[in-house]
Amino acid sequence: MNAVVEIPTVDHDAIRRQAESVACPSAISAAERETLVARIKQLLIAQNAVLVAHYYTDADLQLLADETGGYVSDSLDMARFGHQHPAQTLVVAGVRFMGETAKILNPEKRVLMPTLEAECSLDLSCPAAEFSRFCDAHPDYTVVVYANTSAEVKARADWVVTSSIASKLIKHLTDKGEKIIWGPDKYLGSYVEQQAGADMLIWPGSCIVHEQFKAKELVVLRNKHPDAMVLVHPESPPEIIAQADVVGSTSQLIKAVHDSAAQKFIVATDNGIFYKMKQAAPDKILMEAPNAGIGATCQSCAHCPWMAMNTLQNLATTLEQGSNEIHIDPKIRDKALIPVQRMLDFAAGLN
Numbered sequence: 001m002n003a004v005v006e007i008p009t010v011d012h013d014a015i016r017r018q019a020e021s022v023a024c025p026s027a028i029s030a031a032e033r034e035t036l037v038a039r040i041k042q043l044l045i046a047q048n049a050v051l052v053a054h055y056y057t058d059a060d061l062q063l064l065a066d067e068t069g070g071y072v073s074d075s076l077d078m079a080r081f082g083h084q085h086p087a088q089t090l091v092v093a094g095v096r097f098m099g100e101t102a103k104i105l106n107p108e109k110r111v112l113m114p115t116l117e118a119e120c121s122l123d124l125s126c127p128a129a130e131f132s133r134f135c136d137a138h139p140d141y142t143v144v145v146y147a148n149t150s151a152e153v154k155a156r157a158d159w160v161v162t163s164s165i166a167s168k169l170i171k172h173l174t175d176k177g178e179k180i181i182w183g184p185d186k187y188l189g190s191y192v193e194q195q196a197g198a199d200m201l202i203w204p205g206s207c208i209v210h211e212q213f214k215a216k217e218l219v220v221l222r223n224k225h226p227d228a229m230v231l232v233h234p235e236s237p238p239e240i241i242a243q244a245d246v247v248g249s250t251s252q253l254i255k256a257v258h259d260s261a262a263q264k265f266i267v268a269t270d271n272g273i274f275y276k277m278k279q280a281a282p283d284k285i286l287m288e289a290p291n292a293g294i295g296a297t298c299q300s301c302a303h304c305p306w307m308a309m310n311t312l313q314n315l316a317t318t319l320e321q322g323s324n325e326i327h328i329d330p331k332i333r334d335k336a337l338i339p340v341q342r343m344l345d346f347a348a349g350l351n
């Protein structure tokens with residue numbers, strides 16, 4: 001029987017209020033953009049630094065990463081790229097756990113971020129002390145955590161996993177007869193459980209962007225565009241996943257836009273991904289899955305407010321001042337590396 005474990009000390013409303021308190025960055029003029037981009041390009045060279053950006057960051061940052069020999073991808077691939085790149089400084093545009101993951105894999109490098117205040121609701125919903133206590137209470141369980149967690153939570157886990165290989169890993173562990181604790185995303189956990197035929201103890205975290213997609217409004221949009229393919233990230237609720245033609249990780253959804261014969265797509269994930277989707281298939285039509293419903297505010301868009309905190313301005317300041325460096329206690333880092341490396345080895349085995 002499925003079990004969702006309540007965590008009385010985690011206040012999901014407070015996490016949402018925290019997200020809603022993040023101010024949208026103000027727009028900049030074309031001239032300001034040009035000046036900042038030129039300055040950042042000089043600074044990247046002067047600092048022997050490379051920019052790695054997540055798919056959900058603003059197009060300006062993704063474009064800059066592309067133009068400067070950097071990289072745009074998901075969190076683990078960003079860290080992997082940083083590991084292989086000769087630059088001594090990695091500048092990670094994304095949310096804090098992504099900078100930490102880069103540091104876990106690259107302890108010898110300096111890891112900077114445009115801001116250290118960019119949170120993630122999945123990370124916030126899984127405080128290390130509570131999660132650790134819960135794991136301690138179930139000593140015969142294998143602990144699998146999603147990449148969207150702090151270094152401390154990773155250090156308590158047996159495995160780290162991304163959405164691209166989660167179902168395969170859980171099936172692998174289930175086939176071996178292992179009992180599994182899954183954290184922190186309850187929607188991804190339920191989806192994976194179903195795909196892998198597993199039975200897990202699931203931590204009740206969620207992504208504030210994906211959980212807002214609206215099922216009824218999606219039906220209306222699909223009826224209006226019956227020729228559109230529906231692409232859904234599995235951090236979305238089951239009633240959204242049930243309407244998908246393709247359920248997949250960010251990289252898998254971009255590939256679906258490129259590979260599919262369809263010309264129109266309704267996309268249920270952060271709209272930052274449109275930059276890479278347009279690059280992969282410039283002539284195709286992309287629509288956001290409805291994220292707000294009736295009574296929407298500008299805060300209820302399909303864009304993560306914490307990802308949006310990464311801007312050209314704070315990227316330039318970080319490079320100028322060497323600020324916002326990621327530091328992880330070496331003991332935590334050594335422990336966290338074990339499940340991260342296990343995941344990388346498992347993924348390499350699949351390839």
Ligand code: SF4
Pocket residue numbers: 056095119120121122148207208209210235270304305306307
């Ligand atoms: S989009 Fe969701 S999962 Fe991704 S960083 Fe933002 S809150 Fe976290």
